[in-house]
Amino acid sequence: MKIVVPVQLVPDLVEELVVDKSGKALDLDTVRWIISEPDDHAIEQAILMKEKSGGEVIILAPDFEGVDDVLFAAAAKGADRLVKITGDFESGLNAHALARALQPLVKDMNPDLVLTGVQTHNGLDGPIGALLAEYLQMPYIGYVSGVSVQGNKALISKDYPGGLKAEMEVSLPAVLGVSSAESAPRYVPISKIRMVMKTSKVEEQDAGDLDLSGAAVVTRMSPPESAERATMITGKVDDVAAKIVAIIQEQGLL
Amino acid sequence: MPIRIDFWGIPWEWAHLLIYVTVIGAGVVMLVRFYLQARLWWKAGQVKLCWDRPLLRLWRVIQYAGIQTRVLEQKYPGVMHIAIAGSFFIFFLGTAFAVLNTRIYEPIFKDVFLKGGIYLFYEVVLDLFVPVFLLGFALAGYRRWVVKPKRLTLEPKFTWMLLLLLAIVVTGTLVEAYRLALQKPEWAPWSPVGYLISLLLPSGSAAEAGLYQVYYFLYGFHPLLVVVAFILLPSTPLLHIFTTPINIFFSDPARPVGQLAAIPADKEGIPIYSRTLCNLTWSQLLNGDACTECGRCQEACPAYAAGQPLNPKQVILGVRNVLHRDGPALDCSQPDKVHELVGETGLTEEVLWSCTSCGACVAECPVLIEHIGTIVDLRRYLVSEGRLDAMAQDALNNLGRYGNSFGQSERARAKWAQAFEPKIKDARKEPVEYLWFVGDYASYNPALTDITAKTAEVFQQAGVDFGILYEGERNAGNDVRRVGEEGLFEMLVEKNSMAFAKSEFKAIVTTDPHSYNTLKNEYPADAVGGRPVLHYAELLDQLIASGKLRLTKKLGYKVTYHDPCYLGRYNNVYDAPRRVIQATGCEIVEMPRCRKHALCCGAGGGRIWMEEGEMKERPSESRIKEAVALEGVQVFVVACPKDTTMYRDAVKTTGHEDRLVVKDLIELVYEAL
Known part of the structure; x- marks a missing residue:
């Protein structure tokens, strides 16, 4: 069982986001990169599957600042190969471009399963998993919260909005967009990461020229503009409740 | 002349021999059994024998196992234990002297030393320790069989052990009483307990034969009990007679x-x-x-x-x-x-x-x-193994990535200081006398930044030359280490040490007892460089004493003070904060659990980052109730940022908001300026 997990780094929302001079993109100098949360779940799911039935887990990540930390953390969890994709990402990267760049690399790896996070919070042109599946000519299922492999098929549990869950079967190889792993991403102690840094190596593969076409075009980017200020309803609990009911009725919601 | 006669009234040499052989044999069995048990320590455990400072170690054995200072901290169990242990120590010495007297001293010097005044002294001391033992036994029995405190292990092995000790003492005393009844020496009253019992025994030559029968029986039975005690000792709670001195000796004194x-x-x-x-x-x-x-x-x-x-x-x-x-x-x-x-x-x-x-x-x-x-x-x-709860994981992840448990950017660490005038020095850029290590809670918790700002103001008023590390500071790592994340602790130490290396300062001051503890006791010597680490209570105390900080108002509150674990118990700073409180003109009323016995707020050791779990009553709430029970106390003074949040919550959840206010030490000082 060979599982390939392409992951992405996204701006860490802990830091203040600054729009650059063009007014169309973030000022990359102020951005601090962090692994996209669903991608962290994709890694966890891959490791869980490896622990259960063996196999090889390969992590791929585009070269943003901090990518080594992401890769080493994955290795400390149990990933076998770490691949850093190099290229000119500063001038802009989108899901289409990254999926196109990933396609030949992933294809060469000949995976049984490609796990990737179902979304990124800065993605404007859809999930990378679906695009990659298209380019690789593989089936795709998104919003996956559980995988078990039987022979050349995988049994998937998929989440739908409103708390619905479905179980479906997919033939392998396939691409899955993971929303949450079967258990929360594990904690890796720092000492383990530091040890892994000494022993594992990060391969580099070039992304080549990026083809950015097919994605949404940003015309203006700005921080959320504050709308009208909220009204604070004060007074006794009963009065406040009565006012809230009145407002809801006014809006025709009751 | 009074003289001790070995084996008085036991004419048979074989009996003497039998007693020696069995008792010594039992002693050997005891030691072998003890060895077999002790062997497991180094068979299983990592062996590292520490012999450094042997005299200090020996003194600690005398202090804790001999004088038993810790045991005596608690009156009832202390008296109980010292009575039993002390009397048995004396009985053991008495027996050893008796053997020494006839088996070693006599063959060498053709004389005995247990005679005359020395012998009478020997007898009276040994005898007086019989009631001492009985007092200890009574205290122990009452406690174990009547009071039954929850903290005791109420198992039969302890009962048997106590009864065995009692039997040894009673038979020993009876042997003496029967001997006195038969021997009738004129110095008999020098063995008061034995003598008083002997007076109860039948007298006259008709009774003598019967007395002898009982005397012979007791003379055999008493050592038999000792033999039983010796053989069983390693599997009874009495084992602690051996293990506790060893434990104390090998505990790290430094x-x-x-x-x-x-x-x-x-x-x-x-x-x-x-x-x-x-x-x-x-x-x-x-x-x-x-x-x-x-x-x-x-x-x-x-x-x-x-x-x-x-x-x-x-x-x-x-x-x-x-x-x-x-x-x-x-x-x-x-x-x-x-x-x-x-x-x-x-x-x-x-x-x-x-x-x-x-x-x-x-x-x-x-x-x-x-x-x-x-x-x-x-x-x-x-x-x-990655086995820790989700909240603790989040906190550690945040600490690893941002250097604080709040998951906020390190750039926001000194946000509280941004609007501060005059601007607080950046210790990395200009030399300062005091490097103020602010700590996570005082930096990031919005409910505490007001207190942090007041601290800065008080420092400025007192003319303290201080600076902070701004975004260069990381969590000091005290609680990270206690959670068990040693690698992360080391990383935090490295980062802080690098920031220290960039800065020029003469001492470190912090309001956080947790940071204080690890900076003072755990940071590598080259990071802190032998410079003093002060808690702000200590610095305030110094400033007030030297007249640099003048407090003009007498607040007149009746307050109680909560000793933070890492300031009090861990670092023995009890008096400095109390002196500061007194300087603000407040009267301190102590809670029953104060100083060394102060109750923890429940937040330490990383608990503040974890799921709370099932609780009967939060420690912080128990603590607030303790304070509220003090007549007239209006203010609950704390000297730890975490305490402020813990106890302000607890005052609310226990519904004592109208009765008690939680104030940081600095708030009192600020008010009294």
């Missing part, structure tokens, strides 16, 4: 209580985590056999009192029980076959995560057992 031992490593430098018995140190295993099951740790433990799964006594006994169960057949060369310690009775994950590392157990233990060392070692193992 390491401050606020300094955890590092993770042991093998020859290649790979850390050894405490997965099994084989990974513990021999002294951790010795701790288990040294435990007297007195339960003082249990009684002092805030987690136990809150109804959480932790009982520090059961942690230590848990290790002991696994050692006794698995030790004899243990094969550490096959680690896969050795049971994991976590999960054993008393050592479950829930137990280990309940500990606030407040140090009350360690401070109470009369025989210097280090509960927290073992708990943290087991936590380190759990962390190495």
